[in-house]
Amino acid sequence: MERSTFLKIMGTGAVLACAGCGLVGCSGEDEPSPVGNAGPVDFTLDLTVAPNGPLNNVGGSLTTNGIIIARLSTTEVVALSQACTHQGTTIQFRPSSGDFRCPNHGSQFSSTGTVTQGPATRPLRRYNTELTGTSLRVFS
Ligand code: FES
Structure with missing residues (x-):
């Protein structure tokens, strides 16, 4: 494998891995919908x-x-x-x-x-x- 090809693949993998981390981090900070708030009362x-x-x-x-x-x-x-x-x-x-x-x-x-x-x-x-x-x- 050419060095440049290897770096491209690894670079893409690193970007995807970081994007995944970001998504996990964001989902952990999301505010859940309040319980009991939906619907008519x-x-x-x-x-x-x-x-x-x-x-x-x-x-x-x-x-x-x-x-x-x-x-x-x-x-x-x-x-x-x-x-x-x-x-x-x-x-x-x-x-x-x-x-x-x-x-x-x-x-x-x-x-x-x-x-x-x-x-x-x-x-x-x-x-x-x-x-x-x-x-x-x-x-x-
Ligand atoms: S302040 Fe965290 S659940 Fe109410």
């Missing part, structure tokens, strides 16, 4: 039943149907996708600051779902809420 919670009891108190929260619901005040309830947009860990409500934090890598989200601290870069999906007496409707 429309359900109603009866706040008189025990499992929904936390929402009767300001600062209370619960997760259901892939959504975290938190009582911000006597009149305000927020509902966000519960899956952190970084790697899908269930986020937690922080009553003292009225925001949400992921226990896995520390991403933080405002009560509207926007990222206030990474590593997450994408906001949480926010759902509409309608509080009527002891009935809470969550819908998209």
